Amino acid sequence: MQITHxxxxxxxxxxxxxxxxxxxxxxxxxxGFAVLQYLPNMYPDRPVNVYFQAExxxxxxxxxxxxxxxxxxxxxxxxxxxxxRIYTCVTPSDTAAMDxxxxxxxxxxxxxxxVELTVPEGAVNxxxxxxxxxxxxxxxxxxxALLDRLQKNDINHIDPxxxxxxxxxxxxxxxxxxxxxxxxxxxxxxxNGAQAELMAAYINPEFxxxxxxxxxxxxxxxxxxxxxVTRAGARFxxxxxxxxxxxxxxxxxxxxxxAVFPQIFM
Numbered sequence: 001m002q003i004t005h006x007x008x009x010x011x012x013x014x015x016x017x018x019x020x021x022x023x024x025x026x027x028x029x030x031x032g033f034a035v036l037q038y039l040p041n042m043y044p045d046r047p048v049n050v051y052f053q054a055e056x057x058x059x060x061x062x063x064x065x066x067x068x069x070x071x072x073x074x075x076x077x078x079x080x081x082x083x084x085r086i087y088t089c090v091t092p093s094d095t096a097a098m099d100x101x102x103x104x105x106x107x108x109x110x111x112x113x114x115v116e117l118t119v120p121e122g123a124v125n126x127x128x129x130x131x132x133x134x135x136x137x138x139x140x141x142x143x144x145a146l147l148d149r150l151q152k153n154d155i156n157h158i159d160p161x162x163x164x165x166x167x168x169x170x171x172x173x174x175x176x177x178x179x180x181x182x183x184x185x186x187x188x189x190x191x192n193g194a195q196a197e198l199m200a201a202y203i204n205p206e207f208x209x210x211x212x213x214x215x216x217x218x219x220x221x222x223x224x225x226x227x228x229v230t231r232a233g234a235r236f237x238x239x240x241x242x243x244x245x246x247x248x249x250x251x252x253x254x255x256x257x258x259a260v261f262p263q264i265f266m
Contacts, residue, residue, distance in 0.1 A: 001021055001022065001023050001024065001029060001059065001060070001063060002021070002022055003019050003020065003021050003063055003064070003067055004019075004020050004022065005018055005019065005020070006018050006020065010033070011033075013033050013035065016071075017033055017034050017035065017071060017075070018031070018032070018033045019031070019032045019033070019064055019067050019068060019071070021056055021060040021063050021064055023060075028056075029056050029057045029059065029060030030054065030055060030056020030057060030060025030061055030063065030064050031054075031055055031056060031064075032052060032053055032054035032055065032056075032061075032064035032065075032067070032068050033052065033053055033068075034050055034051070034052040034068050034071045034072050034075060035050070035051045035052070036048075036049075036050055036075040036076070036078060037049040037050070037051055038079065039154040040154070041153050041154040041202070041205075041242070042154040042237070042240050042242070042243070043085075043239065043240060043241075044241065044242070045083060045241060046083040046084060046085050046265065047079075047082055047083065047084075048076050048079045048082045048083065048084035048085075049084065049085055049086075049087065050072035050075050050076055050084070050085070050086045050087070051087060051088065051089075052068040052069075052071075052072055052086065052087075052088050053088055053089075054068055054088070061100070065100075065101075065104055069086060069104075069264070072086040073086075073266065076266055083265070083266075084265070084266040085263050085264060085265045085266060086263065086264045086266065087110070087261050087262065087263035087264075088101070088261065088262055088263075089259050089260070089261055090259070090260050090261075090262065091259065091260070092111075092256075092257045092258070092259065092260055094260075097262075098260060098262065101262035102262070105264060106262040106263055106264050107262065107263055107264070108260050108261075108262050109238075109239075110237065110238055110239040110260070110261040110263055111237075111238045111257045111258075111259065111260055111261065112235055112236070112237050112238075112257070112258045112259040112260075112261070113235065113236055113238060113254050113255070113256065113257050113258065114233055114234075114235055114254075114255045114256050114257075114258050115233060115234055115235070115236060115247060115252035115253060115254050115255060116231065116232070116233050116252065116253045116255055117198065117217075117221060117232045117233060117234055117250050117251065117252055118221075118250060118251030118252075118253075119221050119222070119224065119225045119229070119230070119231075119232050120218055120221055120222045120225065121225075122222075123222060124215065124218045124219045124221075124222045125215075126177075126215060126219065127179075127210070127211070127212060127215055129179060129180050130177055130178060130179050130184070130212070130215075131177075131178045132175055132176070132177050132178070132216065132219055133175065133176060133178065134173065134174065134175055134176070135174050135175065135176040135183070135186055137163070137167065137174050143160065143163055143164075144160070146163070146174060146186075147159070147160065147163065149186065149202075150186075150200060150202065153202035153204070155200045155202060157200075158188070158199065158200055166188065166190040166199060167190075169190040169191055169192050169196075170191065170192045170193065170227075171189060171190060171191040171192065171196045171224055171227055171229060172188075172189070172190045173188070173189050173190075173220065173223065174186060174187075174188050175187055175216070175219075175220060175223075177203075177212055177215070177216040179207055179212070183204070184203055184204055184207035184212055185201070185202050185203035185204055185207060185212060185213060185216060186200075186201070186202060186216075187200065187201040187202075187216050187217055187220045188200045188201070189220050189224060189232075191224070191229060191232075193228075194228060194229055194230045194231060195229065195230075195231045195232070195233070196224050196229045196231075196232050196233075197232065197233045197234060197235075198217060198220065198221075198232065198233070198234040201213060201216065201217055201246070203216075213246055214246065214249045214250065217246065217250055218250065221250075233255070234247070234250075234252065235258060236252070237261075239261070
């Protein structure tokens with residue numbers, strides 16, 4: 001068996017970060033890739049992250065794992081001196097994959113969890129000097145500007161297609177918290193019927209550690225309650241210190257694990 005790189009970009013990923021395993025007959029036995037991510041807002045204690053994915057036969061995946069970890073270490077050196085980790089994602093039910101990565105020296109403690117948030121019964125006070133108002137999403141330019149603001153705060157799971165899907169729900173809102181007329185942060189909620197989910201929230205760096213994110217999210221939950229929402233949820237990554245803190249302040253109750261992230265710290 002041998003490992004090769006594609007001759008051109010593969011799904012938008014540079015050829016040197018893509019690995020393909022073929023057996024002795026030339027049949028494909030596995031494909032994998034690695035992507036460098038810089039996420040100081042989500043993981044301030046370990047901002048350099050290299051995500052990888054490996055799929056294929058058992059032998060093919062073993063070869064890919066070694067090659068991808070080696071490439072991940074090269075990619076992390078682009079930001080040498082900063083704490084880093086290599087990680088991937090598996091479903092909670094895929095115990096075989098978790099056993100495979102544990103055997104390779106990875107920890108499987110980090111999870112994404114679905115939580116239920118406490119919906120305030122009464123109106124939520126807004127901090128003095130602040131106001132909450134809708135941020136525009138009416139035009140394509142508005143939507144791209146919103147996505148750009150999200151990405152600058154390490155929120156990458158909402159792309160143009162997903163945003164349009166969210167906009168079609170009964171309880172879609174994109175609200176900004178303004179401090180002295182400056183946009184301090186935003187939150188996005190969406191849902192149908194009596195259920196909704198906090199899809200994203202951020203506070204810009206210069207406004208953090210003032211409780212503004214908690215106030216904004218509580219206000220959003222209160223607004224959802226006024227629309228008939230009785231159950232609100234969110235998804236949090238257990239290793240993210242900011243997300244854990246927000247989850248605690250919002251009175252979250254864990255419902256289930258939705259993803260597991262095998263990882264190695266560097």
